[in-house]
Amino acid sequence: MGPYNFYALILHCVDSIEAQLAKKADAFTEEAETVLANALFILSYLFAALPAATARGSDAEAGQEPNEAANVSFAEKLWQAPENGLRPLGERVADAVMRSLFHDGFTIDGPDLEDSEAPEMVNGVVPALIWQEGVGPEGSSQPKNEMQENRVVALQLLVAFLSGGAPSASVLQVPEHPEDGNDNIDAKLSRLVILDPRPLAYLSDASRTVPFRGELFFSLMSVALGYDPHGFGVPYGGYFAGAKQEAFAHVCLQALGLLLQDMGDAADSQGDLAVSSSLVAKRPQELLVSTKSIPEEEGGGAAQNFFREMLGSISSASEVEFMVEGVVKLLGTVGKERKSYLPSSMRLPPFLPELLVLVLHLTACPKFVAGACAEEDVVGLIEGVLLAASQAPQHVCETTLSLIEAAILLNLTSYREVCVQLDEDFEGNLPESIPDFEGSAADFVAMAALTQASEYLNKKSKASKVHESIVQMSLATLANVSTFADGFCIELCSRLFSLFERCAKSLQAKRDRQWLGSHIPILLEAFDNALQYKYSGNMNLAYGLMTRQAIFRDLVSTVPQVSLALTAPDEDAQEMTRQWQQAVEAHLLPVAGLLDATVPILEAQVEKHEISNSEEAKELLPRCILGLMPPPHAFQMRHLQRCAATHVACEHLLAASVGDGPYSPLWEVEETTPNASQASRGRGQETKSESQKARRERSGSRARSSSRSRGAKALSAKGPVTPNGCDDGEQAAASAT
Structure with a gap:
C-alpha cells in the first residue's frame, strides 16, 4: 500500500x-x-x-x-x-x-x-x-x-x-x-x-x-x-x-x-540527558513568612499542557484523598504479595511501571504531596514506589525505571513535611537490593538512594550522562533527608563512608577517574547537615568521621591543588574547578575543624580508659558541639524540574x-517477513516469539505479570x-x- x-x-x-x-x-x-x-x-x-x-x-x-x-x-x-x-x-x-x-x-x-x-x-x-x-x-x-x-x-x-x-x-x-x-x-x-x-x-x-x-x-x-x-x-x-x-x-x-507527556520538557533542556542544570535548590526556612508550608511547583503557573494543568488544579480534600489512597493501594500490592501466607496467592497488577510515571507527575503537585502527608501515607507511598521499581518487567529498560524512581524520591524529599514524617521506625518490606537494617524510614530512603548511587558508580567505565543523572539525584535525596533524620543507622553510615572514601581517593588517582570527586561536595553537605542540625542522634556518623580524620586532613591539603577533569570544554574547566573547590570548602572546613578539636581529646580518653570497643568509645564523644563549629549554615533542599532526561525515560517506558x-x-x-522489512517495521514474528520465550523463563512476580499481560x-x-x-x-x- x-x-x-x-x-x-x-x-x-x-x-x-x-x-x-x-x-x-x-x-x-x-x-x-x-x-x-x-x-x-x-x-x-x-x-x-x-x-x-x-x-x-x-x-x-x-x-x-x-x-x-x-x-x-x-x-x-x-x-x-x-x-x-x-x-x-x-x-x-x-x-x-x-x-x-x-x-x-x-x-x-x-x-x-x-x-x-x-x-x-x-x-x-x-x-x-x-x-x-x-x-x-x-x-x-x-x-x-x-x-x-x-x-x-x-x-x-x-x-x-x-x-x-x-x-x-x-x-x-x-x-x-x-x-x-x-x-x-x-x-x-x-x-x-x-x-x-x-x-x-x-x-x-x-x-x-x-x-x-x-x-x-x-x-x-x-x-x-x-x-x-x-x-x-x-x-x-x-x-x-x-x-x-x-x-x-x-x-x-x-x-x-x-x-x-510534553515535548517542551526536552526542548527546554535542549535534549541534554544530564540533570545537573535542572536540579533546583530551595530553602524552606525562607517560606516562614508565607501561609503555605509547601510551595507551588516552580513555573507551575506557566504550564502549557492542558492535562498537567488539570492535574495540578485538583485541590478538594475528597479528590486528593481518593488519589492518595488509590496510588498507595496499587503500589502496596507488592508488599501485600510478599506478606501473603499462601505462596503466589496474590498477583501483581501488570501496570506498575505506568503507575510510577503517574506518580512522578503527582510528586510535582504540592496538593497531592500535602494530601499524602495529611493522610500519613508518605512512608507507604515511598515503600510502594521502591518495591514497584524493583519489579521491572522484561520489556522495560531497568535504567529508565531507575531514573524515574530516583526522580520520584528526590521530588518527595524536597518537601519539608515529607522529611519530617520519615522520623519513625521502619517496619515495612525491603527491596532485594537493600540489606536488612534497624532504623527509621529516613534510613530506608537514604539507604535506597545510596544503593542506587553506588550501583551506577560501579559501572566499568566513566558514568554515562544517564547514569550520572541517577547518581546526582540519589545523592541529592540523601542530602535532603540528612537535615531532618534524627540519626542514621550504623548500616547506612557504613555504606556512606565507603562511598565517600572511594570519591575522596579518586582525587589522588589518575586523571580519568577524577570525575568521582565531583560528588564530594554533596556528600560533605550531608555530613555537615547531620552534625549541625542533628548531632545528638548521629553518634554513629560522628564516630565514623572521627576515625577518618586522616582523609579530611588530606582533602584540606589536596582540594586547592585539584584540577578536575570534568566533561566541560577546556576553556570552562578552570571556572568549574573553582566552583567545585568553593562547594567543597564550604562544608569541608567546618567538619575538619570539628575533628581537629575533638579527635585528640577522644584519643586521649580512649587510651586512658584502655577502650578497644567502638561502642564504648562512642560513649566518650562530646554531648554538645556548640562552639566547636561555625554558626549553622542555611540548609537547602533540592528538587528536579521537568527535563529531557525524565521526558525520554517516560517516553521509552510508556x-x-x-x-x-x-x-x-x-x-x-x-507473518514471517524479510529481514529488511523487519528492521524497518519493528518487531517481527521471530523477535516476538523470542521475547515471549524469555518471559516464560522468568520466575516470581515478573512471570506472573507476563501471564496477566497475555490475558x-x-x-x-x-x-x-x-x-x-x-x-x-x-x-x-x-x-x-
Whole structure:
C-alpha cells in the first residue's frame, strides 16, 4: 500500500466515524455501533503502522533509514490543511476519537434532556459524562461496565494516534546487558521514539478548543486509581476480580501517561540527558513568612499542557484523598504479595511501571504531596514506589525505571513535611537490593538512594550522562533527608563512608577517574547537615568521621591543588574547578575543624580508659558541639524540574509498556517477513516469539505479570471490534464503510 492509498484509507475511516457520530442517540442503531467500532479499529491499525522516530542528531543512524524523508513527509501531510478548505486530517482524527469516547449510546449513556436543554456543567466539564466517580466534580451517572468494551476500542485509537509506531521501535527491544558500554546506554536512551509529537501537542494545547478533554482526564484518573486489585478481599481474590476491569485500568493508565507527556520538557533542556542544570535548590526556612508550608511547583503557573494543568488544579480534600489512597493501594500490592501466607496467592497488577510515571507527575503537585502527608501515607507511598521499581518487567529498560524512581524520591524529599514524617521506625518490606537494617524510614530512603548511587558508580567505565543523572539525584535525596533524620543507622553510615572514601581517593588517582570527586561536595553537605542540625542522634556518623580524620586532613591539603577533569570544554574547566573547590570548602572546613578539636581529646580518653570497643568509645564523644563549629549554615533542599532526561525515560517506558500491554496486537507482526522489512517495521514474528520465550523463563512476580499481560491482550482483541468473526482490520473495512 503506497502513501497515497494509506492516506486515502485514513480519510475514508475518518469520514465514516464522523458520519456515525453525527447521529443522535435515538438514531444510533446496532449497525451504526458496529460501523463506528470497526472504523475506530481499522484506524488504530493504520496509525500503529506508522514508523517510530529515528535517532536524534545521529547522521550515521539516519543514513540507515532510507524511508525517513518519506515518513516525515507523510506525517506533515496529516497536519497540513487540504485545498478544499477543510481542517487538517490530524485534527479531525483527534476530535473524532475524543467525541467517540463520549458518544451517547456508544461509550456513555447521555443524560435525558430536552432538545433545547443544555447539560449541567461545572468548570467546563459535564459531571454526568465522567465514566466513574472519584476525581472531578460529583454527579457521574454512567453505568460502570456496560459500555466498557467500546471505550477500550476508542482508547485503542487514542493510544495508537499518540504513539504511532513507537511501541515497535527497535531500540525498545534491545536487552540491557551488564557488558553493554555506557555509550550504548546513552545512545539508546537519547532516542525519541515517537515520530510525530503533533497529536499530543494538539490535544494538550490549552489555547485550543478540543471536545471532552476535561471529562476524559477525570474519567481516566477515576478508573485507573479506583481499580481494586484485591478482588473480594481474600488473599486469592485478585484472581477473581476480573481480567476485563484490570485491562481497562491498564489502558487508562497508558493513555493518561501519554497525555501527560510534553515535548517542551526536552526542548527546554535542549535534549541534554544530564540533570545537573535542572536540579533546583530551595530553602524552606525562607517560606516562614508565607501561609503555605509547601510551595507551588516552580513555573507551575506557566504550564502549557492542558492535562498537567488539570492535574495540578485538583485541590478538594475528597479528590486528593481518593488519589492518595488509590496510588498507595496499587503500589502496596507488592508488599501485600510478599506478606501473603499462601505462596503466589496474590498477583501483581501488570501496570506498575505506568503507575510510577503517574506518580512522578503527582510528586510535582504540592496538593497531592500535602494530601499524602495529611493522610500519613508518605512512608507507604515511598515503600510502594521502591518495591514497584524493583519489579521491572522484561520489556522495560531497568535504567529508565531507575531514573524515574530516583526522580520520584528526590521530588518527595524536597518537601519539608515529607522529611519530617520519615522520623519513625521502619517496619515495612525491603527491596532485594537493600540489606536488612534497624532504623527509621529516613534510613530506608537514604539507604535506597545510596544503593542506587553506588550501583551506577560501579559501572566499568566513566558514568554515562544517564547514569550520572541517577547518581546526582540519589545523592541529592540523601542530602535532603540528612537535615531532618534524627540519626542514621550504623548500616547506612557504613555504606556512606565507603562511598565517600572511594570519591575522596579518586582525587589522588589518575586523571580519568577524577570525575568521582565531583560528588564530594554533596556528600560533605550531608555530613555537615547531620552534625549541625542533628548531632545528638548521629553518634554513629560522628564516630565514623572521627576515625577518618586522616582523609579530611588530606582533602584540606589536596582540594586547592585539584584540577578536575570534568566533561566541560577546556576553556570552562578552570571556572568549574573553582566552583567545585568553593562547594567543597564550604562544608569541608567546618567538619575538619570539628575533628581537629575533638579527635585528640577522644584519643586521649580512649587510651586512658584502655577502650578497644567502638561502642564504648562512642560513649566518650562530646554531648554538645556548640562552639566547636561555625554558626549553622542555611540548609537547602533540592528538587528536579521537568527535563529531557525524565521526558525520554517516560517516553521509552510508556512505548515499551504499550507494546507489551493490552494493545500489543496492534504492533505484532504475525507473518514471517524479510529481514529488511523487519528492521524497518519493528518487531517481527521471530523477535516476538523470542521475547515471549524469555518471559516464560522468568520466575516470581515478573512471570506472573507476563501471564496477566497475555490475558489482557486476548481481551482487547475481542468484543464489538470485529463483526461476524472478522479477525483483522482490512477484512472489517467493508463493514466500517
